[in-house]
Amino acid sequence: MLVSTSGGAFLEQPALKLSSQASLDLDGLELLDREDLIATIKRMVNGGVSLSFHGKRTAMEIARKVRPRITRRISDLHVGTPEEQSQNLLIEGENLQAMVTLYKYRGQINLIVADPPYNTGQYFRYNDRWDEDPNDPDLGTLVTLEDGSRHTKWMKAMLPRLQIMKAMLKPNGVVAICIDDNELFHLGLMMDEVFGEHNRIAIINWQKSYAPKNDSTHVSTATEYVLVYANDKELAKTALTLRTEAMNARYKKLDGDLEPWTSDNPVRREARERDRYAIQSPFTGALHYPGANSWRIPRADLKKYLEQWGSEYVENDVGDSRIKALMIKGSPAVKMNQGQNLDSDPVIEGLDVLEHPIIRKARIKAEKVRDNEVWPFLHFLKNGHGRPRVKRYLSDVKKGKVPLTYWADEDYETPIELGTQSWDHEESGHSQAGITELNAIVGKGHRFDTVKPMKLMMKIIQLWCPPGGLVMDPYAGSGTTGHAALELNRLSGANRRFILIEQGRPDNGDKYARTLTWQRLHNAITGKRPDQNGNLRKTAEPLGGGFEFRALTTQIDAKTVLTMKKDELIDVVITSHWQNGSRNAPNLMRIDDPRFTYLVGKNERDEPYFIIWNNGAGPVGQLDKDSYNVVLQDAKKAELKQPYHVYARYELYQSKNVRFYKIPDKILAHLGLNENSDPFNDEGEN
Incomplete structure (x- = not known):
């Protein structure tokens, strides 16, 4: 480079x-x-x-050359009810092809979490033929540490994926990419170029282990990184991190107040002369000033809070060149010591002030309130003999804390509780927590040793994906991101959705999207865990939810669409459709019911979707008066409302109740293919 x-x-x-x-x-x-x-x-x-x-120019053009694929819904691997399935996706296939195929979700993703291969000579593969044909199915050879061009190959693989990730994000969307020091600087430069340096939100430094390891002759590696960038930093929002029990423990009901509170500073960091004056303590008669700053409580409210201690307050000039002080009515005249610093709690001249009848009477009343009643909003430390403070109620504070860029081991050293089955740690280090969690939910023997801890992924999602948002992980691995989203939904009552993409290791004969990834999500949703004998039993609280399982198959074009079988075409329509004009990506639920002739699905508003078939089976037919009448009959049986979304080869009959989608043109358009340049339009068909 x-x-x-x-x-x-x-x-x-x-x-x-x-x-x-x-x-x-x-x-x-x-x-x-x-x-x-x-x-x-x-x-x-x-x-x-x-x-x-x-090869940078080639890498920048790759995403435009990748063709979308047919996505097959594999019903045996769906989890949850049809409604729950429509919320989330687990896609088996190459992630660049999958993101290109998910054209309907462009501009719809709130957060992308990615944990790409770290180029450590163990997992990363590269096919040199991708430079010319990124659709080549060969996974390529393992890029070893001795390969002199391994950094270049890694960047050529990442750049088109970063480009399409950006295209998938909402205007206020955020991408968070996990990385170690092998490619940290290269990834940072690419992120700066694709997203813009000005859109960098943070470089998170998280502590992956809390015990030294013999992995270096110089410094033991204990941290990894998460690079966080916004599509548009001005629009993006970062939530507060969840408050801890230790933080909340500071708030107590010291005085019998109905709500827990802690003492807070009544002073603002600003010197407003109109709010820089003395107030007199009802316990000691001492004068208190706001230091070099000013009171942040309005004067009228401050007087009200002081009088709640049992004494009447008046405004008196105490000769301090300030506006009048708030003094106990009838208290002795005070004189400032010569040369006294007004900003350091001046002392009233004369020691007899404590025993003055008015001050003594005020103290008795204040002590009675202190010992028997709920304290006023303004109170005094040291049992009444200290400085004034105000109550800060737990219910009024922000529901979290501002996140730091260093995430330490106290956040991740202990895995979250995943069920009754426990497993011993084989080594120290909180990166082991992720493996321990995976062992607990699917059992040992999965041979997957690069697992991020749940708490790390939950924290990223909680910060940058809103409660009703959509998170995507193009390197899903064992499915930690989906599991974390489901766990957050359970804890907070949110409805975050996920799209996971995983190719697995087909070179080893293991497409673990349908083994490991699927099993983890299934067990999390159902509450099932392996016992000591490896048998699944429901021993944990189910997280609920569900997902569809889809597999990428062959490339798609006009000819492919027109020769599809009915079941295949239904899958393509259900997975590719987006609403014209709004770029809205509705979740379509497939309907498989022999009672219906053309009805194949519905959206969240209960609007039906139809595909017209000749003789009810194929090939694709046309919308005419007869087929429209069948559409009406299907809609009536299903009790679904207008408008009727109808896919057909031609539209010979028009109705204001119908939104018509021409096959294959509209399907290709919904997959991001240019209808005017697709080979179908060059073959002379009318």
Whole structure:
């Protein structure tokens, strides 16, 4: 990779070294396309920083070359009721192809959480043919640590995925990508370029272990990172982190108040002269000032709170060059000590003030309130002999705390409770917590050793996905993100939805989207856990919810659509449809019922969806008066309301009650394909 700085220097990274005889600067420049070179020089001249690497232009074009796929709903792997299934997705397939296929969700995602391969020489694969054909099905070879171009390959794989992630986000959406130090700097530069440095929200440094490991001759690795960027930082919102029991324990019912409270500062960080005056303590007769600042309580309210201690207060001039003080009525005249600092709680001249009859009478009344009643909002520390404070009620504070960029082990060292089955830690370190959690919910023997802890993912989701939002994970792995969303829904009563994409390890014969990932989500939803013998038993509280399981199959085009079987086409319509004009992505629920001829699904508003078939089976038919009458009959049987969404080959009959979608044109459009350039339109069919 070549990074140009404002000084014009090029920094050569090891991934791009060609040979020991070559000139690094010359060879580095020759690797760039003409357009990239011109763009790089322009950014150098303008004093900026340029990210350039071999094959960058190709990587930037890959997402446009990826074709959408047919998505098959596999009913045997659905979990939950039909309504619950329609809320969430688990997709088996390559994540770039899946995100391209999920065109209806572009601009609809609140949060994308990604945990891509860390390029450690163990998991990351790259197929060189992807440079020319990103649809090539070969997974490629394992990129080893000895591969001199491994950083370049990793960036070529990540860049198109970052581009499409950005396209999937809502205008106020956020992306959070987990990474370690192998690709931290490269990922940061790409994120700056794709999302903009000005849209960087945070670089989270989270403590993955709390015990030293012998993984380095210099410094033991104990942390990893989460890079958090907004689509538009001005629109994005970061929630408060959940309050802890320790934080809430500071709030008590010290005086019998109905609500717990703690003492707070009655002073604002601003010197307003009209609010800089003395108040007299009903316990000691001492004068209290707001220091170098001013009272944040209005004067009338302050007088009211003081009088709730049993004595009447009046305004008196105490000779401090301030506005009149709030004094106990009838209290002795006071004189300031010469040269006394008014901002450091001046002392009343004369020690006999404590025994003055008016002060003594005020003290007796105040002590009676202190010992027998709920204290006024303004109170005094040290049993009445200290400085004034105000009550801060727990119900009035923010429902959380502002998050820090360092997330320490006290947040993650203990896995959340996942059921009655327990497993011993094999080693220390809170990254082990994720594996322990996975063991508890699916059992040992899964051979999956890169699992993020639930608390980490729950914290990310809680901060950047609103309670009714949609979170997507294109590197779903064991399904921690989906599990975390379900757990948060249970804890807070929220309705967050998820889309998980996982290819698994087909090179090892394990498509664990339908094994490990599916099993974890299934067990979380149903409350089932493996016993010591590996048998599933309902031993934990079910989280509820559900999801559809879909698998990516072949590429889709007009010819494919027109030759699909009925069941296949229904799946394509259900998974690809979005509402014209609003780019709204409704959750369509498939309807499989032999009573209906054309009815195939409905949306959340109970509007029906139909596909017209010749003879009720195929091929695709046309909407005419006869088929429209069947549509009416189906809708009446299902008790569904207008408008009627109808897919058909041609529209020969029109009705104001029908929203018509032409096959294959509208299906291709809903998948992001240009109807005018698709091969179907070049074949001369009318």
